[in-house]
Amino acid sequence: MKARKNHISRKLFLQQLSIGIGALGTGIFFPGSLSAAEFLSGKTNNPRKVLVIGAGLAGLGAAWELKKAGHDVTVLEARNRSGGRVSTLRKPFSEGLYAEEGAAAYGATYTVAKNLIEEFGLETMPYPMPEKTVYHLNGKRITYSPGEQVVWPYELNEKEQGMDPMALVKMYIIDTLPQEVGEPDLWKKEPVVNLDHQSLEEYLIKQGASEGAIKLIRNTQWFAAVPGETSALSTGVSDFGLFMMGGVPFILKGGNDKLPQIMADKMKDNIEYGVEVAQVKDNGRGVVVRDKNGKEYTADEAIVAVPLKVTQKIAFEPQLSAAKRSALENMPVMHLTRTFLKVDNPYWLEEGLSGAAHTDLAVGQVNPYFHSQDPQNNPAVLEGYVAGPKAESLARLPEEEVIKEIKTQMEKVYPGIEDHFQKGHVKAWSTDPYALGGPSWPAPGDVTAYLEDLQSSHGRIHFAGEHTSVLRSTMEGALRSGMRAAQKIAVT
Incomplete structure (x- = not known):
């Protein structure tokens, strides 16, 4: 398993991402090298x-x-x-x-x-x-x-109380995805390929997310527009991977x-x-x-x-x-x-x-x-x-x-x-x-x-x-x- 790279401004980047930068469905960022x-x-x-x-x-x-x-x-x-x-x-x-x-x-x-x-x-x-x-x-x-x-208008479990949407994303996705998702060429290998057999919603449930937390993520995060119909592999590789460590996006x-x-x-x-x-x-x-x-x-x-x-x-x-x-x-x-x-x-x-x-x-x-x-x-x-x-x-x-x-x-x-x-x-x-x-x-x-x-x-x-x-x-x-x-x- 490869070590994560680009440990820069994690707190700042997560705060900025939580505001909702992804407007194209366009899922528009990936930091892997070519x-x-x-x-x-x-x-x-x-x-x-x-x-x-x-x-x-x-x-x-x-x-x-x-x-x-x-x-x-x-x-x-x-x-x-x-x-x-x-x-x-x-x-x-x-x-x-x-x-x-x-x-x-x-x-x-x-x-x-x-x-x-x-x-x-x-x-x-x-x-x-x-x-x-x-x-x-x-x-x-x-x-x-x-x-x-x-106080979000959803029924959240005890550990989710007081957390904003991006904090939930961090807890249930960023901190749980295998590090190999940051290497696109590894998508056909375990453990990344295994993610394709479950939806993003199923992945969140497996990590302990409540129904309320999934609704909050769905309604605030572009990548979760249809969580039950989204491959967890695609989310992991295209929308996350090393992206969360990659720095601030630009136009x-x-x-x-x-x-x-x-x-x-x-x-x-x-x-x-x-x-x-x-x-x-x-x-x-x-x-x-x-x-x-x-x-x-x-x-x-x-x-x-x-x-x-x-x-x-x-x-x-x-x-x-x-x-x-x-x-x-x-x-x-x-x-x-x-x-x-x-x-x-x-x-x-x-x-x-x-x-x-x-x-x-x-x-x-x-x-x-x-x-x-x-x-x-x-x-x-x-x-x-x-x-x-x-x-x-x-x-x-x-x-x-x-x-x-x-x-x-x-x-x-x-x-x-x-x-x-x-x-x-x-x-x-x-x-x-x-x-x-x-x-x-x-x-x-x-x-x-x-x-x-x-x-x-x-x-x-x-x-x-x-x-x-x-x-x-x-x-x-x-x-x-x-x-x-x-x-x-x-x-x-």
């Missing part, structure tokens, strides 16, 4: 012509590595922008105000992302950590600052999509936008990709780096194996609906509140966004972040009905919103035709049942995306998956 063998080094002696389908982080990561190594790369992207589910929202708001409708933050120990951010000279900022948060749970509204004593100045933007700008001559791929064929000599309009592209190899459910919509020839089709069809995704309410000013600051909240209401988790300069005298945004079945239900409604419902629920959390409301915006990832849902979210048994098949190549066709990584739902997992696919081509 093997040097997964990076391409030097120029290739066997340049290949490669088609990369998808300009999200997985596709861009693969294309960047291959291009640097001297391969002829063309990226085909269905959208008119790069980034995929790393998406910064700007247009509905005033100049200088933006919100993240996709991935919320970068982990301090995202080794691949940090290497790229440093390579491109992007400016980072610490993730903003609100000090006074609102909780609306079981019909009760509570304002809370870390360290305060609160990119100007928006988190600055990373995929600059990668795409550096490869602008290699990317074609507005190309919706319908078929990928391995003809025995190379690959032929056909878009929905019948246009064909040819290459030696292809990397399919689109989201899980979008991959299902592509026709492959020859047909994918039964095991791979089963993996694509049965691996679950987390549904996310994010509603952004622009207000004329951050009126909650007058009460010393941060704008952040955790609730069991239809509004979900509340995230605030301010102007970076002079926030009190400029418009702001309150986001209702809803994950799981509730998000799927909201996604079926017209946008105006979603905004109305979220405003009604937001009034219970931050009263007065109707007096300040200006406009709203809804991002339902389930109805986005180029996403068809949020990130992959393995249920118990799904990692061991499907991950290796999701990763496997199909002749000259390779696959990338966070769903092909044990680091599910993370930007780091997406980037590493692209590196893995690039490596497969480099060694052919």
Whole structure:
């Protein structure tokens, strides 16, 4: 068993994490290192012509590595922008105000992302950590600052009394997970692989958590949105591992999509936008990709780096194996609906509140966004972040009905919103035709049942995306998956 690393600012980090930094379902942090063998080094002696389908982080990561190594790369992207589910929202708001409708933050120990951010000279900022948060749970509204004593509206056992949600997470998860979860490559070995046979909820019960404590964790922690349908292995490796020792997360100045933007700008001559791929064929000599309009592209190899459910919509020839089709069809995704309410000013600051909240209401988790300069005298945004079945239900409604419902629920959390409301915006990832849902979210048994098949190549066709990584739902997992696919081509 390996010793834990990075014993830095544990108390501070746990306090900050307890405020709820994980907004993408996006489960967005992992500190494990990337093997040097997964990076391409030097120029290739066997340049290949490669088609990369998808300009999200997985596709861009693969294309960047291959291009640097001297391969002829063309990226085909269905959208008119790069980034995929790393998406910064700007247009509905005033100049200088933006919100993240996709991935919320970068982990301090995202080794691949940090290497790229440093390579491109992007400016980072610490993730903003609100000090006074609102909780609306079981019909009760509570304002809370870390360290305060609160009587939570759930029936807790004796040892849980007086503990805040993150203290419960520490006691039942952080302090009990095997240390090997910090090494992603060990997921197939005991004791980590054993975690896949139980849900997060079952794991919590096994550690002694009461029903009330599980409800409190579920309604305050992004990774526990559906604890009974979440693989304890995925939680342990993707959401924890060494993450709790890894340091404070950060964001990119100007928006988190600055990373995929600059990668795409550096490869602008290699990317074609507005190309919706319908078929990928391995003809025995190379690959032929056909878009929905019948246009064909040819290459030696292809990397399919689109989201899980979008991959299902592509026709492959020859047909994918039964095991791979089963993996694509049965691996679950987390549904996310994010509603952004622009207000004329951050009126909650007058009460010393941060704008952040955790609730069991239809509004979900509340995230605030301010102007970076002079926030009190400029418009702001309150986001209702809803994950799981509730998000799927909201996604079926017209946008105006979603905004109305979220405003009604937001009034219970931050009263007065109707007096300040200006406009709203809804991002339902389930109805986005180029996403068809949020990130992959393995249920118990799904990692061991499907991950290796999701990763496997199909002749000259390779696959990338966070769903092909044990680091599910993370930007780091997406980037590493692209590196893995690039490596497969480099060694052919």
